[in-house]
Amino acid sequence: MKNGKLTVAIVGMGFGSCFLPIYLKHPDVEHVIMVDTNPDQLKALADMYLLDESYYTTDFEAVLQNPDVDAVHLVIPPALHTPMSVQVLNAGKHCACTIPMGMSMKELEDVIKARKASGKHYMFMETSVYTREYLYVKELYESGAMGKLQYMRCAHYQDMEGWPSYWDGFPPLAHPTHAIGPCFALAGQRPVSVFGRGSGKVRPELEKQYGCPFAFESALVALEDGETTVEMERFLYHVARGYSECFNIYGENKSFEWDQLNGDKHVMFSRDLVWENENRGGKIDEEYVQVPDYAHLLPDVIGRFTYEVAYDEVNPHLSFKQGGGHGGSHPHLVHEFVTSILEDRTPFPSDIDAAYWTGVGLLAHESAMEGGTVKSLPKYEEL
Numbered sequence: 001m002k003n004g005k006l007t008v009a010i011v012g013m014g015f016g017s018c019f020l021p022i023y024l025k026h027p028d029v030e031h032v033i034m035v036d037t038n039p040d041q042l043k044a045l046a047d048m049y050l051l052d053e054s055y056y057t058t059d060f061e062a063v064l065q066n067p068d069v070d071a072v073h074l075v076i077p078p079a080l081h082t083p084m085s086v087q088v089l090n091a092g093k094h095c096a097c098t099i100p101m102g103m104s105m106k107e108l109e110d111v112i113k114a115r116k117a118s119g120k121h122y123m124f125m126e127t128s129v130y131t132r133e134y135l136y137v138k139e140l141y142e143s144g145a146m147g148k149l150q151y152m153r154c155a156h157y158q159d160m161e162g163w164p165s166y167w168d169g170f171p172p173l174a175h176p177t178h179a180i181g182p183c184f185a186l187a188g189q190r191p192v193s194v195f196g197r198g199s200g201k202v203r204p205e206l207e208k209q210y211g212c213p214f215a216f217e218s219a220l221v222a223l224e225d226g227e228t229t230v231e232m233e234r235f236l237y238h239v240a241r242g243y244s245e246c247f248n249i250y251g252e253n254k255s256f257e258w259d260q261l262n263g264d265k266h267v268m269f270s271r272d273l274v275w276e277n278e279n280r281g282g283k284i285d286e287e288y289v290q291v292p293d294y295a296h297l298l299p300d301v302i303g304r305f306t307y308e309v310a311y312d313e314v315n316p317h318l319s320f321k322q323g324g325g326h327g328g329s330h331p332h333l334v335h336e337f338v339t340s341i342l343e344d345r346t347p348f349p350s351d352i353d354a355a356y357w358t359g360v361g362l363l364a365h366e367s368a369m370e371g372g373t374v375k376s377l378p379k380y381e382e383l
Helices: 020-025 039-048 060-065 078-090 105-118 132-142 177-187 204-210 300-306 308-314 318-322 330-342 351-369
Strands: 006-011 029-035 071-074 094-097 122-124 149-157 191-199 216-223 229-235 244-251 254-257 266-276 279-289 374-376
Touching (some): 006 060, 020 029, 020 330, 029 060, 071 078, 071 330, 078 094, 122 330, 122 351, 132 177, 149 177, 177 216, 177 244, 216 351, 300 330, 351 374
Parallel strands (some): 006 029, 149 229
Antiparallel strands (some): 191 216, 191 374, 266 279
């Protein structure tokens, strides 16, 4: 750390390029180092932002050995998430990693153990818990306006034809956190068990890589209060439906439902009880709601990155384009990672959050493959 500011390395400059301008502008970041196996990609980004050779390298190991590097943000293929997170933590660096946390239940434990041994911080870079929609519903719920949470439904719909081959046939609920993260975060509870089912079929060449035959997977998740249930859905291939990372929250007094079409408006339902002559009746009001932006929660110099248009010069990654700019979440994620390090506090989402959110999907997929057995979650805090 230099002058109270951080040096951050971003590893993987495909999707990682969407975060580069935010780190470059962040007031608490001194220096940024881009890391990628493609030197042409690095040079093109350096030229775009007028950066000299100190801002990029193809040598990941050298970055880990560099004492000036405080933190590493991994934006890499899923199979590398756990091994490279463990490498970063073992090297004494703070680590942020894109989703999913890992590819197996053991991998989730490996990251937690490495974080504890290192004494450094790990942040799970889940976009869905920093979107405008989540921040809006969270604000409403915490005000008491929604009343008791009665049920939550979430989904991540995405057609991944044409994506890199490592995604071919990926089990839908093994990549669950864009869907389930907001529900767990809003409830402030851990999942205790999950029941999963598969539906439909993918073509044989998609099935063979991961052994998953299902076009669609869904699950019911029980939370620790013993009263609240979350319904989760996910597909990646062979379903005629547009992209959406969405959630519906059903409260006793107000309920929020996500729009059906991109660019449409979300809907709020409000329930008012009416007493007349000692007879109890009810009235439901329905209205479209315009969700506000939350750039005011950020330093002014990075607040503009809550808008997709701010990335025009970056040529954003396909996931960013399909996700409509990920709901303005990127600068919130960067700010949380940076400030959690400077304030020496646990970031949100943490490795424990990540293990529950990823683990519930992995177990839901296992349950679906077994025809619908009930799976219990480990207690990750006790590792």
